Amino acid sequence: MLSRLSVRHRLLAAFGLVLVLLLGIAALGAHGVGQARGGVEVLQQRILPAQAHASAAEQQLWRARAAEQTMVANNLDNEAIAAARKTWDEALQAAGTELSAVATTMADAPLATHLDAVAGHVKAYRAAYEAFYKDLTGARFPDAREATAALGEVNDHFKAAETRLAEARRQVDRPRPRWAPAWTC
Secondary structure, eight states: OGGGSOHHHHHHHHHHHHHHHHHHHHHHHHHHHHHHHHHHHHIIIIIHHHHHHHHHHHHHHHHHHHHHHHHHHTTTOHHHHHHHHHHHHHHHHHHHHHHHHHHHHHOOHHHHHHHHHHHHHHHHHHHHHHHHHHHHHTTOOSSHHHHHHTTHHHHHHHHHHHHHHHHHHHHHHSOOOTTSOGGGO
């Protein structure tokens, strides 16, 4: 069949085939650029801000922990305890605000479950320390060593909050694509 076509028609057919292939490759390239642009937007608008909020939440939890340790170390000085208590309260409130910002920024159901668990552990940590604080300010402990030894439940709740927050941060770092079914994560 090709032998019946003139050279001109053969060249036109070859040029047309090359043109169709070139247009197909261009369309694939444009689609890839669009997907890359979408990925960069997700990174800029969701992932990086959520990482910043998650990091700030973690810093605030550690700030609360440092204030807690300051209270324990100064267990016989009620003024030092009161000053550290204020810092502790502020840090826990700031951590809660940052956790809420992560949830709002990401808008991801599995991540929200992790963040709810973190918030629950932070509440339990607060409650356990509140109970311990009453003993601390009542001068029940003769020295910081005994006060530190009595922090068992407080430590458990803080460790649980820290662990769940680390899990949530990993989910922020690897968000589920919007098209992926929920059961893949």
